[in-house]
Amino acid sequence: xxxxxxxxxxxxxxxxxxxxxxxxxxxxxxxxxxxxxxxxxxxxxxxxxxxxxxxxxxxxxxxxxxxxxxxxxxxxxxxxxxxxxxxxxxxxxxxxxxxxxxxxxxxxxxxxxxxxxxxxxxxxxxxxxxxxxxxxxxxxxxxxxxxxxxxxxxxxxxxxxxxxxxxxxxxxxxxxxxxxxxxxxxxxxxxxxxxxxxxxxxxxxxxxxxxxxxxxxxxxx
Numbered sequence: 001x002x003x004x005x006x007x008x009x010x011x012x013x014x015x016x017x018x019x020x021x022x023x024x025x026x027x028x029x030x031x032x033x034x035x036x037x038x039x040x041x042x043x044x045x046x047x048x049x050x051x052x053x054x055x056x057x058x059x060x061x062x063x064x065x066x067x068x069x070x071x072x073x074x075x076x077x078x079x080x081x082x083x084x085x086x087x088x089x090x091x092x093x094x095x096x097x098x099x100x101x102x103x104x105x106x107x108x109x110x111x112x113x114x115x116x117x118x119x120x121x122x123x124x125x126x127x128x129x130x131x132x133x134x135x136x137x138x139x140x141x142x143x144x145x146x147x148x149x150x151x152x153x154x155x156x157x158x159x160x161x162x163x164x165x166x167x168x169x170x171x172x173x174x175x176x177x178x179x180x181x182x183x184x185x186x187x188x189x190x191x192x193x194x195x196x197x198x199x200x201x202x203x204x205x206x207x208x209x210x211x212x213x214x215x216x217x218x219x220x221x
């Protein structure tokens with residue numbers, strides 16, 4: 001059956017109808033991403049043009065995540081779902097590339113292989129049928145990669161060595177909240193998806209902060 005970009009989507013506990021404000025907490029909690037984007041943008045102050053552009057790009061993508069998620073949780077149609085997931089994917093790929101190239105100092109070839117592996121995992125893990133996780137299975141590659149980078153970050157004695165492991169821990173907790181959203185509906189009508197948003201704003205800021213603190217502030221990579 002042909003799927004229209006304007007088909008309604010109802011996949012969260014809090015939504016009880018098709019009105020704009022039928023997911024108020026899920027919508028408003030996206031302020032977490034806007035706050036994270038503002039603080040991330042501020043980290044670009046005093047950096048060289050190249051580094052500042054990298055940081056501002058990451059900050060802008062975080063803001064786009066917040067805006068896209070807001071659209072999805074208010075309009076709740078298929079095109080707004082894409083507005084939600086595309087910025088998330090762009091941020092993941094951009095951060096992974098920046099970190100592997102500029103912090104880990106890996107070659108373009110190795111970075112390309114890792115990015116292709118990440119993309120392959122991301123595209124295929126979503127095919128695993130685990131309805132009880134409420135779609136959270138698609139974030140498993142992100143979680144695994146972030147834990148891996150976090151371990152490398154700590155083991156290499158980087159600045160803010162625990163920053164990415166803290167982000168990994170918060171992402172793990174937030175994924176639990178995302179996964180149980182429908183399961184708690186009977187006892188908690190507002191669900192738990194808003195907690196996923198609130199925690200992930202902090203997760204994204206910690207990733208940018210850890211990157212900036214370890215990015216050489218010079219024009220040559």
